[in-house]
Amino acid sequence: MGIRVDLNCDMGESFGNYKIGMDEDIVQYISSANIACGFHASDPLVMEKTIGLCRQAGVAPGAHPGFPDLVGFGRRQMKVTMPELRAMIIYQVGALKAFAEAEGLSLQHVKPHGAMYNMAGKDPQMADAICEGIASVDPELILLGLSGSAFEGAAARAGLRFAREVFADRAYEEDGSLVARGKDGAMITDEQEAIRRVIHMVKDHKVTAITGKEIAVSPDSICLHGDSPKALLFAKTIREELTREGIEIAPIAQVIG
Numbered sequence: 165m166g167i168r169v170d171l172n173c174d175m176g177e178s179f180g181n182y183k184i185g186m187d188e189d190i191v192q193y194i195s196s197a198n199i200a201c202g203f204h205a206s207d208p209l210v211m212e213k214t215i216g217l218c219r220q221a222g223v224a225p226g227a228h229p230g231f232p233d234l235v236g237f238g239r240r241q242m243k244v245t246m247p248e249l250r251a252m253i254i255y256q257v258g259a260l261k262a263f264a265e266a267e268g269l270s271l272q273h274v275k276p277h278g279a280m281y282n283m284a285g286k287d288p289q290m291a292d293a294i295c296e297g298i299a300s301v302d303p304e305l306i307l308l309g310l311s312g313s314a315f316e317g318a319a320a321r322a323g324l325r326f327a328r329e330v331f332a333d334r335a336y337e338e339d340g341s342l343v344a345r346g347k348d349g350a351m352i353t354d355e356q357e358a359i360r361r362v363i364h365m366v367k368d369h370k371v372t373a374i375t376g377k378e379i380a381v382s383p384d385s386i387c388l389h390g391d392s393p394k395a396l397l398f399a400k401t402i403r404e405e406l407t408r409e410g411i412e413i414a415p416i417a418q419v420i421g
Contacts, residue, residue: 165244165358166410166411166412167246167366167384167410167411168394168411168412168413168414168418168419169366169384169385169386169404169411169412169414169419170195170196170327170384170385170386170413170414170415170416170418170419171193171194171195171196171385171386171388171402171406171413172194172195172196172198172226172275172308172329172385172386172388172400172401172416173190173191173194173196173197173198173216173388173389173395173399174198174200174223174228174277174387174389175187175190175191175197175198175200175217175228175388176197176199176200176205176206176208176210176211176213176214176295177200177204177237177256178205178206178210179206179207179210179234180207181398181404184205185396186396187214187217188217188385188392189396190220190258190388190396191218191221191223192221192394193399193400193403194223194388194399195223195224195306195413195414195415195416196223196224196272196273196308196385196415196416197214197217197218197223197224197225197226198226198227198228198273198275198308199211199214199215199218199225199226199227199228199260199278200214200228200230200258200277201227201229201230201231201246201256201257201259201365202235202256202258202297203230203231203232203233203234203238203252203256204230204232204234204237204238204239204277204278204314205230205234205237205238206410208263210295211259211260211263212266212267215260215263215264215266215267215269216267216270218376219267219268221271223415224272224273224416224417225269225271225272225305226271226272226273226274226305227256227257227260227261227271227273227274227275227305227414228275228276228277229253229274229276229277229280230256230276230278230280230281231244231251231252231255231277231279231280231304231386232252235277237278237335237344238277238278238279238280239278239279240279241283241285241339242279242412244325245348245351246289246290246292246293247293247298248339249280249293249294250294250296250297250300251297252292252295252297253274253293253294253297253298253301253375254278254297254301255299257271257274257298257302257305258301258341261301261302262357266323267362270331271305271418272305272306272307272415272416273305273306273307273308273327273416274305274307275307276294276307276311279296279349280294281310282341282342284313284314284315285310285313285314285315286313286314286341287314288309288314288317288378289319290314290333291309291314291318291391291408292315292318292321292322293311293314294307294318295313295318295321295322295324296322297305298324299322299324299419301322302324303322303323303324305324306324306325306326306327306416306417306420307319307326307327307328308327308329308385308416309326309328309329310328310329310340310341310342311328311329311340311381311383312328312340312380312381313340313341314381315318316328324374324388325417326380326418326420327384327385327419327420328381328383328384328385329367329383329384329385329386329387330362330371330381330383330385330386330387330389331351331385331387332352332358332362332387332388332398332402333351333352333358333388333392333394334350334351334352334387334389334412335349335350335351335352335373335374335376336372336373336379336381337370337375338372338373338379339376339377340379340380341380343374348373349386353394355394355397355401355402358398358402359401359402359405362386362402362405362406363405363406363409365383365386366383366386366406366409367383367399367409367411367413369381369383371377381392384416384418384419384420385416386402388402
């Protein structure tokens, strides 16, 4: 079998009259969607519409739960207890699961959002609470998390399958974590650089950290941010280049088996 990888994108992050992202355009280039569940972004109508877009495009839907922080878009750290965090996951994943089932679909995966993702990636206790919440809703769901993070061990402890995620448009620290958004160079804005990095990660399992050091990654899924200015261009060109390189694009469940 040749190389196979998933292309995922954060979607459904509009709210009421506020439009975020280019979901209708990007959905045709991805294989999995991380759909906001109403805490950091989205609302019931947006959730329903985004699930519908996934059904029409043949894209595998997943839940994208975050902290209850609409104003901060879920990117501000919050101090919560582990029972609170577990309940947040159950609430959000359960809500999106209902919308998926109403459209005749099943959720494929769960990917925590923003500050929750970054904090839990380094905190095994938080990662455990998230995984316990996911498993209590549906133990067949796949956890999508940062390659080399605390999520991997937590998924194993909870009996969940784990998919390793890498980022096309984010810079890395030497420890494999993402460079904080407020730091210079955190975002990759040149599409050709993003393509080179993606091909290097997928074919060679390496990425150049912001310090210039090569670090190891294990990519099952590549994240494209739907709210970035070049999101559509990135999605189109990265898919085209991966296909040109003979790399198959497939949903997470087909990549990890």
